[in-house]
Amino acid sequence: MxxxxxxxxxxxxxxxxxxxxxxxxxxxxxxxxxxxFATELHNAGELVAAEGLAGPEDARIVRADAAGKxxxxxxxxxxxxxxxxxxxIVDVESPERVYELAARASAAPGKGGVPLNMPxxxxxxxxxxPVEV
Amino acid sequence: xxxxxxxxxxxxxxxxQVLAAVMRRFGxxxxxxDAVQESLIAAxxxxxxxxxxxxxxxxxxxxxxxxxxxxxxxxxxxxxxxSQGAGPDMLDTRLARTGFSDVDDRDDTLVxxxxxxxxxxxxxSAIALTLRALxxxxxxxxxxxxxxxxxxxxxxxxxxxxxxxxxxxxFEVPTSGERAARLGSVLHVLYLMFNEGYAxxxxxxxxxxxxxxxxxxxxxxxxxxxPDETEVAGLLALMLLTDARRAxxxxxDGELVPLDQQDRSLWNGAVIEEGIALISATLPRGSVGPYQxxxxxxxxxxxxxxxxxxxxxxxxxxxxxxxxxxxxxMVALNHAIxxxxxxxxxxxxxxxxxxxxxxxxxxxxxxxxxxxxxLERAGDRDGAIRHYLAAAARTASVxxxxxxxxxxxxxxxxG
Numbered sequence: 001m002x003x004x005x006x007x008x009x010x011x012x013x014x015x016x017x018x019x020x021x022x023x024x025x026x027x028x029x030x031x032x033x034x035x036x037f038a039t040e041l042h043n044a045g046e047l048v049a050a051e052g053l054a055g056p057e058d059a060r061i062v063r064a065d066a067a068g069k070x071x072x073x074x075x076x077x078x079x080x081x082x083x084x085x086x087x088x089i090v091d092v093e094s095p096e097r098v099y100e101l102a103a104r105a106s107a108a109p110g111k112g113g114v115p116l117n118m119p120x121x122x123x124x125x126x127x128x129x130p131v132e133v
Numbered sequence: 134x135x136x137x138x139x140x141x142x143x144x145x146x147x148x149x150q151v152l153a154a155v156m157r158r159f160g161x162x163x164x165x166x167d168a169v170q171e172s173l174i175a176a177x178x179x180x181x182x183x184x185x186x187x188x189x190x191x192x193x194x195x196x197x198x199x200x201x202x203x204x205x206x207x208x209x210x211x212x213x214x215x216s217q218g219a220g221p222d223m224l225d226t227r228l229a230r231t232g233f234s235d236v237d238d239r240d241d242t243l244v245x246x247x248x249x250x251x252x253x254x255x256x257x258s259a260i261a262l263t264l265r266a267l268x269x270x271x272x273x274x275x276x277x278x279x280x281x282x283x284x285x286x287x288x289x290x291x292x293x294x295x296x297x298x299x300x301x302x303x304f305e306v307p308t309s310g311e312r313a314a315r316l317g318s319v320l321h322v323l324y325l326m327f328n329e330g331y332a333x334x335x336x337x338x339x340x341x342x343x344x345x346x347x348x349x350x351x352x353x354x355x356x357x358x359x360p361d362e363t364e365v366a367g368l369l370a371l372m373l374l375t376d377a378r379r380a381x382x383x384x385x386d387g388e389l390v391p392l393d394q395q396d397r398s399l400w401n402g403a404v405i406e407e408g409i410a411l412i413s414a415t416l417p418r419g420s421v422g423p424y425q426x427x428x429x430x431x432x433x434x435x436x437x438x439x440x441x442x443x444x445x446x447x448x449x450x451x452x453x454x455x456x457x458x459x460x461x462x463m464v465a466l467n468h469a470i471x472x473x474x475x476x477x478x479x480x481x482x483x484x485x486x487x488x489x490x491x492x493x494x495x496x497x498x499x500x501x502x503x504x505x506x507x508l509e510r511a512g513d514r515d516g517a518i519r520h521y522l523a524a525a526a527r528t529a530s531v532x533x534x535x536x537x538x539x540x541x542x543x544x545x546x547x548g
Contacts, residue, residue, distance in 0.1 A: 018522070018525075018526070018538075019525075019538050020518075020521065020522045020525050020537070020538035020539075020541040020542055021522070021541070021542065021545070022542060023542060023546060024539055024542045024543050024546060027535070027538055027539050027542055028539070031386075031535055032386070035386070035387070052531055054527075054528070054529040055526040055527055057496070057526060057527055058496060058527065
């Protein structure tokens, strides 16, 4: 079964309280963790895709107008307190396994090596119709 | 059994020549490409069993041509069925053309390159098409190089082939009138191919084909065909002088190392020597263009034994000429950095204020990154941190984001 793991980051203080404000060694530890995590998923044959997303400053919301033309407005919805920072798509044997992986990602080391325990949204990816038996 | 390394190398070398020969005879690019791909697959399976033919190139051309003939025949038959046999069939006239012209193979391959880099194509399509037609890379390999799914790349290539077909570009050397412009777009595509490889080369992923090496190989070929084109020599020198620093550009962890902090003993001395010899021989020949100037700037950096030995006044002079020539705001940014190195950060910051007004740079992270760098040199720690963080938030490159964030963090710790 395939799942998408979405990492949300708080929008407040993204530039002035984000990763760039941590001590150098903590930044390095965080980057190493993310890299090792991806390698481990890859080696286990569970990684389908993973991407980090560029910051929300240049994000745009697009709606089609009546004529189908793009209407582009700034930013994620103003009321949103968080933004999608990145995601993994994994292919795993069981829901338990995906919760385990999500918890690992959630506990990525932050400032002072303290686990971030950030919220990871887990969603199953829709699949082909079930095989009839 | 499969082909050995020597056989594979030979196939890649022959692929563009075979494609060019088939193109010259039949004209249809998309069909010719498919036919050549099939001949390569046939070679890869038959040669290990039957042994290498005496004339591998002739063998491939023959197999591909036979495939072309089959395709054209079945297409003609289909059309006749559909049109009830009305009128002469245009496709059949292609079969009537016989024999191969006696034009040199190299000319043919060059024509092929001109076609793949046709200005009607988007840069990414042109790169993909060039890699397939001239680099002999499979669609899967090209997809891997661009980090997109194979089906996506297959579509992109197929659309590119269609636009080549519908643009009606003749398979011939561009006329002298349009030659300069066409050569310009060939060089641009090769330059972008090199950058694509260079920018994504961090991290050891052995399955990813090396786009920089491929771009250098192709540019070398073009230089051999057109030794009198100084911008071709300039581009080749620029690639060599940049690529020579590759091993020092990232740490084992994939972290970016800026030029002034690189371990210069990791630079490839032989490649630097080749690049410097090439640009030194080219510059005095006149008609100096942007690639030659950029190569000259890269050469000045590469010649410095340490970052402190860098001849910044010369770099500033070169950027001043380049800026007058190109009008590219990125060049103006680099010019501001060079000016700061020669005349102090205040000069650089004043220039930056002017560059900032260029609408093409609005919101670009490089503006913040350069300002942060100059503020750091000017001793404005808080300002530098603020702009490093702003740049980190804006860049779309992970290693660059990590580098900028680390730089901000280091400044705070040191202060």
